[in-house]
Amino acid sequence: MGNPNRKLIVLDRDGVINVDSDAYIKTPDEWIALPGSLEAIARLNHAGYRVAVATNQSGIGRGLFDMATLNAMHLKMHRAAAAVGARIDAVFFCPHTSEDHCECRKPKPGMLKMIAERFEIDPAHTPSVGDSLRDLQAAAALGFPTHLVRTGKGEKTLAAGNLPPGTKVHDDLRAFALDFLSEEHE
Template sequence: MKLIVLDRDGVINKDSDDYVKSPDEWVPIPGSLEAIARLNRAGYQVVVATNQSGIARGLFDVETLAAMHEKMHRLLAAHGGRIDAVFFCPHGPDRRCRCRKPSPGLFEEIGRRYGADLGGVPAVGDSLRDIEAALAVGAQPMLVRTGKGGRTIESGKLPADVAIFDDLAQVAETLVSTGAEA
């Protein structure tokens, strides 16, 4: 089984410092839906691991989050792609839970559900917390410049061996060109 873990905001859809709070605000990054469909055609199971502290902050509820994800699934299906599962943390940073990235809880849950060792599994994010969560389980972290990726690079805190890509489309191109597309 080929598995890839994606962050959501800033990787698949446009991010906002004010949070993505509704389906109307959920706007795909150009090329991201096509990239996921390409990964699917190459045999990847695509899962999402995303912090959604807007729930804890009272900015939206679980039903609204489900509506955002329904829009994501619907738009992705129109491109011939799919996301196999979405794992999310609804807690705020003050909760100190195990599921909020940079803690590895979401990744550990993915590993349990899929019966998979996440060692070497590509994990794409746009923030240091995404990279840290991936490293904690031995996944292969990949940073995209979209979303908060540019800020993450400028912070100077990114580990030196983390691969940097312009966007999810470039990640898909790289992964698919090193394997056989179905």
């Protein structure tokens, strides 16, 4: 499989890195980083981890925004990350709606499978962080250790239960980074 020495962390986007909205994040102006999230990515980078984002973006399939707008949102995210010394190595996204029955839309694991192949990593050594059950289900299907943050939909997800076995819960991405890096050094 992958190389356990290739250090990567997979993050969901909306509700983990940036503020989420039930009406979708449709413009760069609506893309607002959660407090401490980009600094958390910088901390992970400084510890030798690359970061890949795996995000369902059905707003494209629903016609709420186009690829140019998604690219502008991600440009804003990359620039905001760079401003605090953070780097996001890749953004994988699914543009489909659930009606498309694709393999990449979480909770299906297609997007995470693509990340594992592209980065040549071993899922068993690659934490995946999300705020919704489908993030965790997609990761657990391939054996990624699952981490739930309470930001975004996280509180609702936690209250609903049925998390994949072994899921660890963190207040936010900053707490995940601190917890994860302190465990790594034990």
